[in-house]
Amino acid sequence: MLPKFDILTPEQIKSVHDQTMRILEEIGIEFSYEPAIEVFKSFSQKVEGHRVYLKREFVEEMVNKAPSKFTLHARNPENNLICGGENIIFMPGYGAPFIHESDGTKRNATMEDYNNIVKLAGASKNLHMTGGNVVEPTDIDDRIRHLKMMYSHIVNSDKCFMGSASGYEKAKDSIEMAALLFGGKEVIKEKPALICLINSVTPLKYDDRMLGALMAYAEAGQAMVIASLVMSGSTGPAALAGALAVQNAEVLAGITLAQCIHPGTPVVYGSTSAITDMATGSLSIGNPECALFTSASAQMARFYGVPSRGGGGLTDAKIADGQAGYESMMTLMAASTTGINFVLHTAGILQYFMAMSLEKFMIDDEIAGMVLRYLQGIDFAEEKFAFDVLKQVGPGGHFLTQKHTKKNHKIEFRRTDLSDRQSYDGWSKEGLDANKRANKRWQDVLANYVPPELDPQVNQLVEDFIEMKSKELLK
Numbered sequence: 001m002l003p004k005f006d007i008l009t010p011e012q013i014k015s016v017h018d019q020t021m022r023i024l025e026e027i028g029i030e031f032s033y034e035p036a037i038e039v040f041k042s043f044s045q046k047v048e049g050h051r052v053y054l055k056r057e058f059v060e061e062m063v064n065k066a067p068s069k070f071t072l073h074a075r076n077p078e079n080n081l082i083c084g085g086e087n088i089i090f091m092p093g094y095g096a097p098f099i100h101e102s103d104g105t106k107r108n109a110t111m112e113d114y115n116n117i118v119k120l121a122g123a124s125k126n127l128h129m130t131g132g133n134v135v136e137p138t139d140i141d142d143r144i145r146h147l148k149m150m151y152s153h154i155v156n157s158d159k160c161f162m163g164s165a166s167g168y169e170k171a172k173d174s175i176e177m178a179a180l181l182f183g184g185k186e187v188i189k190e191k192p193a194l195i196c197l198i199n200s201v202t203p204l205k206y207d208d209r210m211l212g213a214l215m216a217y218a219e220a221g222q223a224m225v226i227a228s229l230v231m232s233g234s235t236g237p238a239a240l241a242g243a244l245a246v247q248n249a250e251v252l253a254g255i256t257l258a259q260c261i262h263p264g265t266p267v268v269y270g271s272t273s274a275i276t277d278m279a280t281g282s283l284s285i286g287n288p289e290c291a292l293f294t295s296a297s298a299q300m301a302r303f304y305g306v307p308s309r310g311g312g313g314l315t316d317a318k319i320a321d322g323q324a325g326y327e328s329m330m331t332l333m334a335a336s337t338t339g340i341n342f343v344l345h346t347a348g349i350l351q352y353f354m355a356m357s358l359e360k361f362m363i364d365d366e367i368a369g370m371v372l373r374y375l376q377g378i379d380f381a382e383e384k385f386a387f388d389v390l391k392q393v394g395p396g397g398h399f400l401t402q403k404h405t406k407k408n409h410k411i412e413f414r415r416t417d418l419s420d421r422q423s424y425d426g427w428s429k430e431g432l433d434a435n436k437r438a439n440k441r442w443q444d445v446l447a448n449y450v451p452p453e454l455d456p457q458v459n460q461l462v463e464d465f466i467e468m469k470s471k472e473l474l475k
Contacts, residue, residue: 004339007295013303016296019245020252021056028053029204029253033211039260052253059252062259068305070223070266072129073191075181076158076452081128083195083223083268084307088375089342090368091131092121093312093349094162094197096356097138102439104319106355109135113356115152116446117348120361122157123449126368127347132162132197134348135356143473146170147466150177154462158452163194163222168212171196173469175220180461189221192266197344199272200228200250202235214254218261225309225342226254227270230293231283234276240289244296247273255306268342270309271297274352277316283352286315286327291334298339311335312345313364316352320360320435324350328360329367336371362438362445366418373414384408417441 008016028051031037037047046053069084081089099109114137121130130153140148146164153161154177163174178193179185188194198214201207206214217224228250230236236243251269258265274283274290284290294310301308312335313328335343345353346368348361389404399405418437420427432440 004298005295005337006299007292007338008299013299016241016245016248016300017303019242020248021059023204023245023249024054024059024253025056026053027204029206029249031206031211031257033206033208033215035215036206036211036257039215039257043260054253054256059256062256063252063304063306065259065263066255066267066304066306067264069307070192072160072195072223073182073188073193074129074158074160075154075454079128079159081160083266083341085341087341088336088372089128090346090372091127091129091344092117092134092347092361093345093353093356094131095133095136096349096354097136098351098355099135100319100350100355100357100360102320102357102359102435106318108138109356110139111137111148111152113137113358114149115156116358116442117356117361118152118156119446119449119451120358120365120442121347122159122451123445124347124365124368126365126372127159129160129162130157131344133164141474144466144470146173147177147469150174151462151466154181155454155459156451158454160193160195163196163217165196165198165210165213165217165224167209168216171213171216175216175222177462177465178222180465181458185220192221192223195223195225195266195268195342197270198224198226198254200226200254202228202230202250203246204250206250206254211257214258215261218258218265221262221265223266223268224258225268225270225344226251226258227272227309229283230273232273232275232289232293233278234281236273240292243273244293244300247271247293247297248300252304255304268307268309269297269301269304270342272310272344272353273297274314282316284316285352286317286323286331288330290314291331294331294335294340295338298335301341302339307341308339309342309344310340312343313347313349313360313367314345314352315350315360318351318355320350320357320363320438324360325363325367325434328364332364332367332371333374336375358442359435359438362418362441363434366416369414369417379412 117134164170228247232243273293274285277284314331315327317324347364348356
């Protein structure tokens with residue numbers, strides 16, 4: 001990764017930290033889950049009802065226990081991922097209830113959509129994991145939806161994936177399934193195989209569903225992204241500095257709880273904070289303010305010595321059009337160049353997290369490939385200066401037929417998967433714009449994708465667990 005671009009000065013980072021400690025000590029955080037309250041009481045923190053007041057020294061001590069980097073393990077070890085340091089991890093969008101078709105029509109997401117997105121992520125050379133709740137498959141009963149979604153990641157790819165964060169019991173089911181896949185709970189406790197997304201309720205609150213999942217993952221030694229979505233202007237101050245302090249307080253409170261339960265639990269400092277569009281009252285994510293939140297969050301995470309999550313191909317657009325392209329490139333580039341490690345929503349997201357598009361997925365996958373190439377920078381090895389070749393070609397010559405060119409263009413030049421570079425005459429034979437090319441491409445990828453083989457015995461164990469849990473949950 002290229003050197004990171006910092007937008008905050010050391011003095012500004014310290015001011016955010018100091019304001020955060022004032023919030024935690026004087027205003028507190030509401031935890032709507034009694035087991036979490038009991039944890040804080042056991043550490044002698046002040047509790048009034050569900051309001052917890054965290055001492056500065058205590059928070060700093062607990063956050064310091066979190067690792068600066070950790071490894072997520074895939075069933076194919078070649079796809080293991082290091083989260084933190086100089087590493088960046090791209091994955092699909094998360095949690096959208098709708099699918100937007102290429103013509104702009106909207107419909108509810110289904111399990112078929114879910115499987116297709118997981119397969120596209122599995123096939124991508126730019127996405128490093130298949131993500132988590134890539135859409136909400138509304139044709140599956142909510143009581144067993146988490147089981148079907150986990151199974152899709154298990155059988156359709158051998159990359160890393162995320163587990164359910166919908167309460168303590170569903171989190172436990174995710175952990176059980178991962179244990180079956182990897183050979184036992186002790187194996188994954190030693191080598192974490194799951195990561196989940198824990199979201200606060202802004203301002204300054206965590207609900208029972210997220211807290212239950214947080215506690216389950218911490219107990220099992222699995223990783224988690226602890227994230228805040230401050231809507232600056234509605235659920236947080238309109239001033240970005242104030243909103244950043246609210247976000248920071250929420251994230252640090254979650255990290256603190258995780259470390260209280262199991263010191264050394266792998267955590268990621270997460271931000272999805274953005275602004276409220278004051279004309280509509282809606283969340284807006286495809287804007288420079290969102291990119292600033294992401295960039296500042298990368299620095300705050302480095303200040304606390306933990307990996308960071310933020311950004312993605314974020315947009316407020318409703319279709320894979322020009323707006324979707326320029327907003328997504330801005331937000332993904334900001335995340336990538338400022339040092340974000342874990343990038344949810346890299347591909348497919350539309351309408352401020354409300355929808356996914358398979359066309360947008362393919363366009364974002366192209367953007368991700370471009371960004372990854374940019375992050376590689378320039379190789380300055382002596383051979384790359386090509387002095388001897390230049391001497392041979394001389395003034396007025398060309399390099400098209402040189403062996404040096406044949407060797408190096410494959411290494412140095414990124415070939416496009418979706419972008420059109422033909423002449424106008426070549427392009428005009430089909431005349432397809434990016435949206436239409438993306439529509440054709442995702443269908444071609446799915447038609448040719450063969451999921452990696454899964455050990456039949458392991459597959460049977462997982463299927464038996466799903467059948468048993470489904471009967472139990474659907475009584």
